[in-house]
Amino acid sequence: MAVEFLSFRLLSPCNLITSNILNTLNILEVMIITGTIYAVALNNRDEYERRESSFLEPPYKSPPNSPVLYIKPRNCVAVSGARVEIPADIPSLTLAPSLALLFAGTPNQPSAMALALDICETHASVFRPAIREQCRDGFLPLGEFVEWDPDILTGVCEMNVHGSQARSFDFAGLRRTPDELISELSSYMTLSDGDVLLVGAMQVRTERLDAQLVLTAPGMTGLKVTLARGLAI
């Protein structure tokens, strides 16, 4: 029921096969997010601890105080089943399976959730915004939104890459829980009216740029993504 409401109010799936631009992504369905999509970097405890000593060195000089945020713009959004073209000038990808929280009702309270695959070109530095690395067309496939259920945070999700062993991931290793993130962010920015927050889970670096992936989580529809090596632009 929540899905229908959201479909009507926020997600408006519509057929855009006449659009040449979206055709290049081979997307037959598009998801419209009316708000802004925020993502959190360095929110995985293992990854953070691995990098922690470097945060005392230039250009960082001191560890981050606030959650490290970035934005995924609308051209990144793709739906389950999307074929995401990986431009040939990209040598390595970092795939971050994650949970997308949608804020569509009371401000700063999630009302729906979806599986998400945050794709970016691998980049070592987090000093300057990484627009070119994070914001390619199709670099954020989102699954179907279902009603928010905090129990998801204690469940185990899986990322299956066709031909490889499945990798499980969960949300127990987050440095800041979704509640803690929302609490800190809402001290200066309101999450509402269709905003989305990707909470981060794990990051997998891969040089395998042609692959079929499926993300699954208890009680949620799987998110299927095909990475397809494209031509150099």
Place this chain on the structure above:
Amino acid sequence: MKRARIYHAGQAIWAEFNQTEDHLILPSGALVATGEAQWLPPNLPGSTIFALGLNYADHTRELGFEPPSKPLIFLKGHKTFVGHEGMTPYPKGARQIHPECELVAIIGQPCRNVREEDALAHVGGYTIACDYAVREFLENYYRPNLRVKNRDATTPTGPWIVDAQDIANPMALRLTTRVNGTIVQDGSTADMVFSIAWLIAHLSSFMTLMPGDMILTGTPHGVHFCDPGDRVECEIENIGTLVNTLGPEPLAAAG
């Protein structure tokens, strides 16, 4: 032609100026006097908001950096916008908030792999933004970080959009900022490091730009820290003057 987004009879609505520019024409044909309009930021929900740091050489040196060899581009969300004659909350726990007058280019047509020489034809219009920064909240992670650049109602934008065809040369416009009537920034878009056309070509070389996407093109020198209650006016030649008031000293309990 100028277009504005206003709050009228309980909803956000786009309107055009009449020829004498003393009234706004609503889609119904009804008129609203410009003096009575409640201005909303002229943005389209969901659109991508790019902003430039260090894009004027003089401002870059003022901040102690060398002019960059590649553009410093960051993204902003939509709740950071506030309309003309609006109020920006004064940040709690900071005194170093400074206005940044910026020319905003608004994309008018889908762009992918656009050549620099063709890029300006993809601009639909121009407006003004005051991209406030709060220096105490700067951190060296995806700098400038969102706690500095994405605070609610901390990017006044507007008052309206001027159609691109009415701006003969966007790269030769005077920008000024006045705080309580005193000029604190006075520059020209001619001094941008990366031009609007170059930026559109660059962005569209790796991502698709869509109508309504905005590029806030950076600010000239003149860092002036503001106090609660200051009246801040950002003016760009041939576009208009964007007025904003900083809120009062924050209450102890506020964020």
